Every structure is written in structure tokens, then in C-alpha cells.
Amino acid sequence: MSFVSIQANTQMSSSCTFSLSRPEPDVLCLRLIGTWTVAAGLPVLTDVQAALKGMARLRFDCHELGGWDSLLLVGLNRLRRETEQAGVLFDDTDLPDGVRRLLQLSTAVPERQGSRRETVPVTWLARIGQTAQASFAGGRALLIFIGEMTFSFGRLLRGQARFRSADFLLILQQCGAEALPIVSLISFLVGMILAYVGAVQLRQFGAQIFVANLVGLGMAREMGAMMTAIIMAGRTGAAFAAQIGTMTVGEEIDALQTSGFSPIDFLVLPRMLALILMVPLLCLYADLLGILGGGFVAVSSFGLGISQYYDQTIAALSLAQFGLGLLKAVFFGVLVALAGCLRGMQCGRSAAAVGDAATSAVVTGIVWIIVVDATLTVIYDILGW
Amino acid sequence: MAHVEVRDLTMAYGDFVVQRGLTFTINRGDIFVIMGDSGCGKSTLLRHMIGLQAPQSGQICYSGEDFLLASETARAARLRSFGVMYQQGALWSSMTLSENIALTLEQYTNLGDEEIRELAAIKLALVGLAGFEDYYPSEISGGMQKRAGLARAMALDPEILFFDEPSAGLDPLSSRRLDELIVELQSSLGATVVIVTHELPSIFAIGTNGIFLDAERRTLVARGTPQEMLSAGGDPKVRRFLTRGEMT
Structure with missing residues (x-):
């Protein structure tokens, strides 16, 4: 069973790690080892980023994956962004079923255009103007x-x-x-x-x-x-x-x-x-x-x-x-x-x-x-x- | 495998007994539906199960451990394995959606800020709210608030997810999407789901087990899958309820 309960998480302090191999010249295989959970924390993935150069496909080997929770999704999400930037195929077929479905679900509803907040810096002049407008509006509401x-x-x-x-x-x-x-x-x-x-x-x-x-x-x-x-x-x-x-x-x-x-x-x-x-x-x-x-x-x-x-x-x-x-x-x-x-x-x-x-x-x-x-x-x- | 066992539970407000003698078992991985007519104490039962109200008598066990008699620390640990989605969302209005989800992660995990932010973003993406991290609850619609409430309930990867009338106030399509989401998350995360609802389509679409509470007799009158409750020989009131009064 792929699910790891919170209780189990707190008891298991064994950390998660990974190893890289190249089964084929242009295929990078990431072997997930141990429990990838919130309690364990995320390992540094920069090695993978470096190894992605010149690859055509990133696949996974989960035979030694002990347990996982949302934190694995965070790691995989990061890798997926990396692969998109590097033009590498993100091959999720060997991931556990639950992980694959959740990854699909998290991209099922694409981000609505323009919904993300952009913070535009406001100049002091604009700020004075906004404050003045707000005071006039306040005075008007009072009247x-x-x-x-x-x-x-x-x-x-x-x-x-x-x-x-x-x-x-x-x-x-x-x-x-x-x-x-x-x-x-x-x-x-x-x-x-x-x-x-x-x-x-x-x-x-x-x-x-x-x-x-x-x-x-x-x-x-x-x-x-x-x-x-x-x-x-x-x-x-x-x-x-x-x-x-x-x-x-x-x-x-x-x-x-x-x-x-x-x-x-x-x-x-x-x-x-x-x-x-x-x-x-x-x-x-x-x-x-x-x-x-x-x-x-x-x-x-x-x-x-x-x-x-x-x-x-x-x-x-x-x-x-x-x-x-x-x-x-x-x-x-x-x-x-x-x-x-x-x-x-x-x-x-x-x-x-x-x-x-x-x-x-x-x-x-x-x-x-x-x-x-x-x-x-x-x-x-x-x-x- | 029994995940939750409730034995001979009696719930009361002062002298007024809401329900008495409730005994039922919820198995690991169930989508367990608590149904019943209005005012029968469905939400009250949920509040008892998550420790917001103390019963007059009876036992509630999670994974074999008595929840009511547990020590303060054991109880706190157990509460962390719960995710609760409240009827109105109950998002904290002074925090953004991202902060709503991050709060428990900051409190109970050792993750860094960056990881917490990404985790919150993934939870929001799972419920179809990608890009809404920096919105305040008052700035989004009621349906979105409910989904954000679900994302918050999932923050700590709970073992058990409780839903209080998840589809109340949603249009049929949103309601159905929420049902599908619950099923998908349940099977992917392997969590147990407890839902209070009287939405018939939801009950039949996702319920794998359940009980029916009767307001008049003040106890549970049927248990099992919705189909079993509906089958011949079942309680007539339950059959009427499940068919909107068309079958007597």
C-alpha cells in the first residue's frame, strides 16, 4: 500500500534519498529510495538537474520507495518543471498509481489566465494620490x-x-x-x-x-x-x-x-x-x-x-x-x-x-x-x- | 480493517438526547456516509467524532485506541491525522488561501518556507485552484471557498477526511466534480472519508458504507451501502428517504 499515515511518519525518521543511472544513452533513471514524506524532508535535487542535460527522457524506479506523501509530489513537481525547461520527456509510467493520478489531477485544471496576483510597485506620488482619493471617497460616504x-x-x-x-x-x-x-x-x-x-x-x-x-x-x-x-x-x-x-x-x-x-x-x-x-x-x-x-x-x-x-x-x-x-x-x-x-x-x-x-x-x-x-x-x- | 469504531454513543445537549445507542464501524478506505433527515444530529455526530463535543456516554476508537480517554498528547497527535472540511469552508478570513494551508504545515512539520509554499500550491492545484494562492477567502466564490477548505483539510495528508455537507450550496455540476475529487483523492491517498450529507446523487455515487440516523426514533435505523439500505426488507423510512418519497 502506497499510503503512509501521519503516525507512521512521525515514527519513521529514516530519510529519503535517490540514485541516478543511465539504462540507455539518452534516458535518465531516477531511483527513489526510502520514505519521501513530510517528516523526512526533501533531498537536494540539483544533481538531477545537472544530469538532465542532453537527455531525452526521465523515468523513475520506485522499487525501493518505502512510502510517500504530498512531499513527493513537491519534489516531482520541481523535476517536472526542470524537464519542461530542458526539453526532456517526463515519463511517469513507473511511478506508483496514486502519485501518477495526483500529479495528473494537479494539472487537470490549468491555471486561469490572469488569476495570479501581480504586485506592482507603487510610487510615492501614486500613493499620495490614492490616499487623497480614498479620503475624498470617505468624506463622500460620510455625507x-x-x-x-x-x-x-x-x-x-x-x-x-x-x-x-x-x-x-x-x-x-x-x-x-x-x-x-x-x-x-x-x-x-x-x-x-x-x-x-x-x-x-x-x-x-x-x-x-x-x-x-x-x-x-x-x-x-x-x-x-x-x-x-x-x-x-x-x-x-x-x-x-x-x-x-x-x-x-x-x-x-x-x-x-x-x-x-x-x-x-x-x-x-x-x-x-x-x-x-x-x-x-x-x-x-x-x-x-x-x-x-x-x-x-x-x-x-x-x-x-x-x-x-x-x-x-x-x-x-x-x-x-x-x-x-x-x-x-x-x-x-x-x-x-x-x-x-x-x-x-x-x-x-x-x-x-x-x-x-x-x-x-x-x-x-x-x-x-x-x-x-x-x-x-x-x-x-x-x-x- | 476497522479504522473507526463507535460503541453505544449517546449524544445530548443537557437533558435533550439527540441520538442514543449509536454503534457502528468504519473500515479503512471507506467512503462512509452519515445520512438522515434534517435535525437528526448528523453534524452533531461529526462534531463528536472530531472531538469538538463530548458525548454523554459511549466510546469512539480510532485504530483501536480510545479517542475520548486518550491523554492530551495522544489526542493532539490523533487530531493531526484528521482533516476536516466545514460546511461554510471556515477558512481563516485574515489569511490568504496559501497561508490557510501553510499554517498547520509550519506548526507541525520541519519543512522550509519554499517547500511549504510549493506544497500549498500543489494542494490548491489538486482542487483546481492553481494560481489563487494569494487570494483572501472573501475574494473568491462560495464553491471555490469549499474547494479551498478541502485543500486545507488535506494539508497534513490526513488519515481520515471529514466532510460536513460538502455539496450544500453548490450547483449540480460543481457538486459532482467535488464528489469525483473526493473519490479520486480517497483512492490516491488511501484515506478514509466520512461525509455528512443528504444529497442523494452524492450518496449513491460515492458512498461505500454508511448509516442512517432517524430524528424521531433518535437512533440509527440502517447501515451498509446505500444500495443495501434501499433493498427490499430495509427500513421503510430509509427507503422513502433514499427515493425522495417515491417508494413506500
């Missing part, structure tokens, strides 16, 4: 997506948008209530950090009491919204992208489309709405926890009284300050949902593409958040808010 979202909101207002309320409630829960623990931790710590950074400076002027103003204003106007948004980008934006991306891979988006549902209405709209509702609420919660964190530091490390800190915070903050932070939070909610859903919908059709989509959703989300935050801060300043 189209925003346009579709706008239409979708229009349908929502007219009561024509269709999505399942059960989905919506589940998303609300996932990106609202379930985010509370992480938002609590992060905003409490950020409040503490703000208090430390500020109080150490303010103490030099004996003005530790103003740490309440710093923490209160800092959280309400800026840090509450931004930290919440960044948490949501990492937590919810990535989840949206992965979920919608996986649905793209599994043709679920196509199925929605052919069933007459707009994927934008059905998948993106509820996520967008959920974040527009939940990010401001989480932001308000983060403001409170941040002020608590600042208070904890002020009271425990800088000798302020609890009621002192409370009174100073109330005096420093107006409702409008919270309003400015909440306005930012609404924008951030839109951005996180946009980044997550856009990358999910753009996802390619493989597992690796889903990973890329999730990564890209987080990166895009955070970049947009910071850029929009800076813009809004400048606008607030110009308007004197």
Missing part, C-alpha cells in the same frame, strides 16, 4: 450617510420610520443604565483629579475654596460631557459597529433591504435616538459624580468643610452652565452613534473586517468628539456664554 440619516429623521417625524420598539428599549438599556457603573467610576475619579490639580495651585494663594468653582464649572461645562462621550465611544460605538458589521457579514442587512425595511431606519435610527437621549442623561449623572469626587478630595485633603464646599458650588454654578454641557452631550451622542453605525454599515464581509470596523468606530468617534468639543468651546466663548 451620503448623514443625508440618509436626515431623511430617516424626516420619516420618523412623519411617523413613517419603521423599527421595533423592543429593539429600541433594549438599546436604551444597553447604552444607558448598563453604562452607569463605568461612568460613575470615571467621572468620580476625573472630579478628584481636577480637584487635586486645581487645589495644589490655589492653596499657594490661600484660595482653596475656589476648588469648588473649578471642579463644578469644569465638570458641568466640559469634562462631564466629554468623559461620558469618550466612554460611550469606546463602549457603545464599538458595540454598534461590531453588531452591524456582523449583520453585514451574515447578509442580514441584505435581508432587511429585500424585506422592504430601510436598514437606516431599522438599525441606525433607534441607536441614534437612544444615544441622543442617554448621553445627556449620563452626562448630568457624570457632572454630579464629578462634583462629589472633587468634594471628597477638597474635604479629605484640603481642609474644606462639607457645607462650605456645597455652598461654594451652588454659588458658582447656574443652570445655564449645565445646559451648555448638555448641549455638547447631545452633539456627542449623535457623533458616537454616527461613527459606530457608519463603520458598521461600511464593514467588509469577513471576521477581520468586523474588527477593523469596531476599531475605526472608536477612533473616528473620539476624534470627532474632540474636534466638535473644541469648536463648540470657541463658539461658546465668542457668544459670551
Whole structure:
């Protein structure tokens, strides 16, 4: 039997070798000796190549061939290429039946013309051009997506948008209530950090009491919204992208489309709405926890009284300050949902593409958040808010 | 010569028994067909045989060695003698076809890069995919993905090739070509082949032995060649199945 099992391979370490002879003046006979297997490895065949010169035919003698597997095919394939180049006839009649059939099978379907990949070197100029084109295409896709979202909101207002309320409630829960623990931790710590950074400076002027103003204003106007948004980008934006991306891979988006549902209405709209509702609420919660964190530091490390800190915070903050932070939070909610859903919908059709989509959703989300935050801060300043 | 022996195997998900009391033997060189109606546990049986799921009770022996009780190393060695072709191909999407095949070769053999590359190219050529080495699975058609999956299954010259519904989703001609390929590879490599399928043309064209699992009675109700199962005196349900309900 010509077949050698894997187990046998691992036990047999006897190597394979060959000898050459010339039964006739223009015929080269290659005698295969030992086991030609993956475990044994392939001998160097350069001697055969040299001996092929001036021959008309290469034939084989397999009487001493112990066993073989795919590795013999690799060796024979190399020899066959050599014989083709040297114009020598490759005579496979004396090879074992299985080997001969496999060799025939491997050439039965000729290589399709042009299927092989040619790697063409790209010049730096071309690379710049390609990158520019890709960025324009990306920008265009974003604009189209925003346009579709706008239409979708229009349908929502007219009561024509269709999505399942059960989905919506589940998303609300996932990106609202379930985010509370992480938002609590992060905003409490950020409040503490703000208090430390500020109080150490303010103490030099004996003005530790103003740490309440710093923490209160800092959280309400800026840090509450931004930290919440960044948490949501990492937590919810990535989840949206992965979920919608996986649905793209599994043709679920196509199925929605052919069933007459707009994927934008059905998948993106509820996520967008959920974040527009939940990010401001989480932001308000983060403001409170941040002020608590600042208070904890002020009271425990800088000798302020609890009621002192409370009174100073109330005096420093107006409702409008919270309003400015909440306005930012609404924008951030839109951005996180946009980044997550856009990358999910753009996802390619493989597992690796889903990973890329999730990564890209987080990166895009955070970049947009910071850029929009800076813009809004400048606008607030110009308007004197 | 018995290659695989399954004795009194009971498969269950929790309390739900899928199949019980399965006892059968697969001989070396068989093309063994596991057939049955939808939901009878064909694929589950395959998953048990390749160690992806543990049975509730029973024995699975390869070449006389108990697969389930084997030590970690013996089990790993046994797994290397398996080649599995999954229903959807299950090619690793972040690797090219060549890399998909090369991965196990790099891990388990001492071959050089050049030899591994040529070996992968030959495996792809055997399944008619010469020249597609550098393609990613997402760039080729479903039928090509299946054939690439077969090439990957053959990477280590397995003793046993397992196929889970190889022709599902293929057109009749591709399906037939795949059948012929399986037969050709089986006879050339001398491997044992285990196929889960309910494609009647495949069953009759290539099956040399097999069993029929019944979803209602939850056990195997027929064994032997497809022709034997179809012969007079066989189980009526099996006969109906094998004739698409035309013979009662």
C-alpha cells in the first residue's frame, strides 16, 4: 500500500534519498529510495538537474520507495518543471498509481489566465494620490450617510420610520443604565483629579475654596460631557459597529433591504435616538459624580468643610452652565452613534473586517468628539456664554 | 480493517438526547456516509467524532485506541491525522488561501518556507485552484471557498477526511466534480472519508458504507451501502428517504 499515515511518519525518521543511472544513452533513471514524506524532508535535487542535460527522457524506479506523501509530489513537481525547461520527456509510467493520478489531477485544471496576483510597485506620488482619493471617497460616504440619516429623521417625524420598539428599549438599556457603573467610576475619579490639580495651585494663594468653582464649572461645562462621550465611544460605538458589521457579514442587512425595511431606519435610527437621549442623561449623572469626587478630595485633603464646599458650588454654578454641557452631550451622542453605525454599515464581509470596523468606530468617534468639543468651546466663548 | 469504531454513543445537549445507542464501524478506505433527515444530529455526530463535543456516554476508537480517554498528547497527535472540511469552508478570513494551508504545515512539520509554499500550491492545484494562492477567502466564490477548505483539510495528508455537507450550496455540476475529487483523492491517498450529507446523487455515487440516523426514533435505523439500505426488507423510512418519497 502506497499510503503512509501521519503516525507512521512521525515514527519513521529514516530519510529519503535517490540514485541516478543511465539504462540507455539518452534516458535518465531516477531511483527513489526510502520514505519521501513530510517528516523526512526533501533531498537536494540539483544533481538531477545537472544530469538532465542532453537527455531525452526521465523515468523513475520506485522499487525501493518505502512510502510517500504530498512531499513527493513537491519534489516531482520541481523535476517536472526542470524537464519542461530542458526539453526532456517526463515519463511517469513507473511511478506508483496514486502519485501518477495526483500529479495528473494537479494539472487537470490549468491555471486561469490572469488569476495570479501581480504586485506592482507603487510610487510615492501614486500613493499620495490614492490616499487623497480614498479620503475624498470617505468624506463622500460620510455625507451620503448623514443625508440618509436626515431623511430617516424626516420619516420618523412623519411617523413613517419603521423599527421595533423592543429593539429600541433594549438599546436604551444597553447604552444607558448598563453604562452607569463605568461612568460613575470615571467621572468620580476625573472630579478628584481636577480637584487635586486645581487645589495644589490655589492653596499657594490661600484660595482653596475656589476648588469648588473649578471642579463644578469644569465638570458641568466640559469634562462631564466629554468623559461620558469618550466612554460611550469606546463602549457603545464599538458595540454598534461590531453588531452591524456582523449583520453585514451574515447578509442580514441584505435581508432587511429585500424585506422592504430601510436598514437606516431599522438599525441606525433607534441607536441614534437612544444615544441622543442617554448621553445627556449620563452626562448630568457624570457632572454630579464629578462634583462629589472633587468634594471628597477638597474635604479629605484640603481642609474644606462639607457645607462650605456645597455652598461654594451652588454659588458658582447656574443652570445655564449645565445646559451648555448638555448641549455638547447631545452633539456627542449623535457623533458616537454616527461613527459606530457608519463603520458598521461600511464593514467588509469577513471576521477581520468586523474588527477593523469596531476599531475605526472608536477612533473616528473620539476624534470627532474632540474636534466638535473644541469648536463648540470657541463658539461658546465668542457668544459670551 | 476497522479504522473507526463507535460503541453505544449517546449524544445530548443537557437533558435533550439527540441520538442514543449509536454503534457502528468504519473500515479503512471507506467512503462512509452519515445520512438522515434534517435535525437528526448528523453534524452533531461529526462534531463528536472530531472531538469538538463530548458525548454523554459511549466510546469512539480510532485504530483501536480510545479517542475520548486518550491523554492530551495522544489526542493532539490523533487530531493531526484528521482533516476536516466545514460546511461554510471556515477558512481563516485574515489569511490568504496559501497561508490557510501553510499554517498547520509550519506548526507541525520541519519543512522550509519554499517547500511549504510549493506544497500549498500543489494542494490548491489538486482542487483546481492553481494560481489563487494569494487570494483572501472573501475574494473568491462560495464553491471555490469549499474547494479551498478541502485543500486545507488535506494539508497534513490526513488519515481520515471529514466532510460536513460538502455539496450544500453548490450547483449540480460543481457538486459532482467535488464528489469525483473526493473519490479520486480517497483512492490516491488511501484515506478514509466520512461525509455528512443528504444529497442523494452524492450518496449513491460515492458512498461505500454508511448509516442512517432517524430524528424521531433518535437512533440509527440502517447501515451498509446505500444500495443495501434501499433493498427490499430495509427500513421503510430509509427507503422513502433514499427515493425522495417515491417508494413506500
